[in-house]
Amino acid sequence: MGNMKIAVIGTRGIPTSQGGVERHVEELYARLAQNHDITVYCRNNYTPSNISEYKSIKVRRLPNLNTKHFDAISHTFLAACDTFRHDYDIIHFHAIGPNLLSFIPRIKRRAKIVATVHALDWQRAKWRMFAKTMLKLGERASVTFPDLTISVSNAMKEYLKEKYGRDTIYIPNGINKPALRQPAQIRDYSLKKHGYVLFLGRLVPEKNPHLLIQAFKDLKTDLRLVIAGDTSHTDTYHESLMKESANDDRIIFTGIVGGDLLRELYSNAYLFVLPSSLEGTPITLLEALSYGLPTLCSDIEPNLEIVGRDGQYATVFHSEDLQDLKVKLSAMLADTNGIRVKAQKASEKIIDSYNWDKIAIQTERAYKTIIE
Missing domain, CATH: 3.40.50.2000 (Glycogen Phosphorylase B;)
Incomplete structure (x- = not known):
């Protein structure tokens, strides 16, 4: 044929x-x-x-x-x-x-x-x-x-x-082979290299950005939190996220991102977080890992299938467990060198396998x- x-x-x-x-x-x-x-x-x-x-x-x-x-x-x-x-x-x-x-x-x-x-x-x-x-x-x-x-x-x-x-x-x-980029467009959001934690995805309850926002607000850090994505017939939920973040000027909502801006966000983040409770094979997780970006994700089965159950390629937290998310997030913010070694191993594996x-x-x- x-x-x-x-x-x-x-x-x-x-x-x-x-x-x-x-x-x-x-x-x-x-x-x-x-x-x-x-x-x-x-x-x-x-x-x-x-x-x-x-x-x-x-x-x-x-x-x-x-x-x-x-x-x-x-x-x-x-x-x-x-x-x-x-x-x-x-x-x-x-x-x-x-x-x-x-x-x-x-x-x-x-x-x-x-x-x-x-x-x-x-x-x-x-x-x-x-x-x-x-x-x-x-x-x-x-x-x-x-x-x-x-x-x-x-x-x-x-x-x-x-x-x-x-x-x-x-x-x-x-995923495509990553195209690393130096900061340019992200400066419009007052972002700098390794100066922010990144969430990327639709702003819907099962992605759990609210959980990440709650955990981040309790951390004492100069890093910013970038929430990149848009709603999917979930405007009420989006409004709740805005209210949750209203008193913390470290939290930035960018809306939908793509092209060079998306590549810059991946290239320059300190850390990527995927707190979802429902996924298929999350492309954002694959992309973040391919960029050699240290990653924290929930321990749902589709995520573990990618990152390994032993924490070989990313750090995992118990799904929908706010306290465990806080603990793991805080530990990663304090372990700059260790998380980057793990991330480099992940990049090589993901680019070859996916x-x-x-x-x-x-x-x-x-x-x-x-x-x-």
Whole structure:
């Protein structure tokens, strides 16, 4: 099988400015588009109307209902129906919400269906009972309708096997080789090299930035805390973070970051903290480690799969344990040399193990197993 015609459904769109699934889609399919015909379905309110192709990827914009509960599923429905008009070999759904509708293209039966499970989204705090129920059905659909299911972590692979008795294949997220940068744009935020602790991610409860803010406020340090990210239909939570930080001028909110600014933040931070209670394979963790950035993360299974259970590549704290987070954070602030030695080992391992070029090859091979 030579050139394949592949449709991608489930991302907000490309080029990306936020979101793990969006980053995954952009990096993966920019590589596959060198040898295959790739179409990524994008939401009208996310991808500019003047973009019809990006990094050799065809961009297909369709409407969506821009509300918390119907944003993703409305767009997924239209995209899944639109596939009837095209002669795709592979239709690849990403995330358990969109995966709920992966049965629709099977009506035509020609295309092979692939689904990737990025995270157990029904566990996210922003969803209420009805949405959680739909997402759980999407989780089941992820291993029911597709010809092939991909898990982004071994923990996810084991979970799906134990719960549904379905074998999936493990293909993780990846990173690009880091591009170290000297301070320039970060000076606009009054930041200097090794002068701040970095949090990077969506400002949602399961990422636990509130926990980090609470821990940081109790520390006596001249370092600053940078909270880089934006909301995801969680404006009330965002407001609570702002109130929590109001009396500490060491805490900075940057909003969404990307490009050179993102690279500068990684290159010059003293420490990266990921306090999440829910992840798939966190790209921000991979990226921080690839930059040789000393890292503190929660001891949830997807994180441990990356950093090791023995603290070989990062320091871990008990998930959602504020006191343990304070203790570990304080210890890392006092051990500059030790944490940098560990971080350098992590960088070498991550760059070799989580490489987008290798991941693209693995994905291409997986497609071919169901086509040939």
